[in-house]
Amino acid sequence: MADSQGAGAEKTAPTSKAEMKPDAKATKNIKPPNPMWKYMGLGENFRPRLPSRNWMIFLSITGTFTAAVIYDKREKKRAQRKWCKLVEHIAKEPLGRQEMPRKLTVFLESPPSDGLRTAQEHFKEYVKPILVASGLDWEFIQGRKEGDVRAELAEKIRNYRTPPEQRTEESVVDEVRRRSGIKEFEGVGGDIVIGRHTWKEYVRGLHEGWLGPLTEPPKLSDEKTTEDTNSTETQTPPITENALGTASHSATEEDGSSPSDQAPPPTEPEPKPDEKPAKPPQPAPFITTSQYQSAATPSNLPSEIGPSTPISFPHILGFLNTPRRLYRFLNRRVLADQIGRETAAIILATYRPYYTTSTAQPATSFSSDETEVSPQSKDQDNAQVAEQQTALFEEEKEWHKSTRVRVEGESERTWLEPIVLDPRIASRMRRFELTAEDEARARSIVVPEEEIEGWIKGGLRSLGRMGLEAVGLGRKDKESRTEDEEVME
Amino acid sequence: MFSHLVSHCFDSCVDDFTTKSLIQRETGCVSRCVKKFMAGSERISQRFQEGQAQMMAQPPPGR
Secondary structure, three states, X not given: OOOOOOOOOOOOOOOHHHHHOHHHHHHOOOOOOOOHHHHOOOOOOOOOOOXXXXXXXXXXXXHHHHHHHHHHHHHHHHHHHHHHHHHHHHHOOOOOOOEOOOEEEEEEEXXXXXXXXXXXXXXXXXHHHHHHHHOOEEXXXXXXXXXXXXXXXXXXXXXXXXXXXXXXXXOHHHHXXXXXXXXXXXXXXXXXXXXXXXXXXXXXXXXXXXXXXXXXXXXOOOOOHXXXXXXXXXXXXOOOOOOOOOOOOOOOEOOOOOXXXXXXXOOOOOOOOOOOOOOOOEOOOOOOHHHOOOOOOOOOOOOOEEEEXXXXXXXXXXXXXXHHHHXXXXXXXXXXXXXXXXXXXXXHOOEEEOOEEOOOXXXXXXXXXXXXXXOOOOOOOOOOEEHHHHOOHHHHHHOOHHHXXXXXXXXXXXXXXXXXXXXXXXXXXXXXXXXHHHHHXXXXXXXXXXXXXXXXXXXXXXXXXXXXXXXXXXXXXXXXXXXXXXXOO | OHHHHHHHHXXXXXXXXXXXXXXXXXXXXXXXXXXXXXXXXXXXXXXXXXXXXXXXXXXOOOO
């Protein structure tokens, strides 16, 4: 149009409006903006700005912390899913109708100056998901105070050692199973020991069970008379072994409680006339560490004592330790990966003997220096240090100082004594470890985002998916029933 | 128990009603379902029996 060829003409604007009011529109050739923007505060004077300084401080602090927590949560889930995927194939293996599945034993004990529940939650959070994914069965040996796990484990081993005819407490469940012809699992079991304190008791209980006498040795010391009646009630088999030297420390704790989920029934305490609660007291160790060497080797000592793994259980108390605990809370993915690796090794049942390390080179054979290792055996300057002694050593520094307080005349403090090994037992202990190819397979596992995301992102994802399906661009890969599983016989 | 088995396997396996006879996928599914159900209930009853025997021998500390 000839009208619109003005000086300040923009590009072509052959609209009817330009024709009607050429002069007025020549200068303002754009439409006025929607007045709504002005009412919302985004009018002509709008300029994007950052929040104020105080808001910036607040948002950066909370944002950083939230991001750290969320990142750690996701990575922890990713690590656990990775190990779960590694062992999933075990859950799909068929089991004959008269066979029992493999059963692992989990040793839990309350950490020093804390409750059993912390240990249980640690197990539930780090170990249990992978056990669940693998479909294996497990049972607990739990302890509330120092010495419970040791006593229970030693009792179990002693029961196993006594010939079947002389066992007074045959497990009813085992009887029923034998009668129906149900076979127990034939492969290796597995001991999962959580925490250094539990590990110390485990090793001590192992030695006590295998090297100690089958009956309680008579006590020499002049303790309270109630103890003698207590001690006789814990062991009732008629056989008597040669009584070894009696233990000098032998106080049985009065307020004992040793909960267990074991099938064999616990010993019933005889009704006491005094104020003693109706809980069985914890028997003192049947053999001291110094008597290991002189103890006779039992005839049915197996060549490999059930493979075991100590699982780290970092546990620290104290208000002033809050920064350290916060650091650990923000790095739980590392712990989850480590524990996941060890649990996967337990499930895949690949094991090796425990190492003995010297300063120069690690050796796999034990020497007879083992039992003479001084109490400072934990530092690596000594010649022969066993892996069992140094396992999880750093946890011991974190124990509360009240645990190290020694009271007069109390029984042996397993937690405070160094780990003493007998070469016969120690050489037969085995430890689970992943093979290199399993490690390689684990490294190659990719965990998709769907398994890691939380419920917010997951909800959005399913919303989007539903929308796509409604529109018609549905998912191309619907799960199809594959015929790869064999028909059961 | 039989009715449980029937309803469970029918609900899980038979979903194609374009024809009134069972198609091959469904027959395979049903036979597997029956076998699994029987094996599962057998195992559960074994554990129950053991639990019963144990409870007979050593009654739990009841309150």
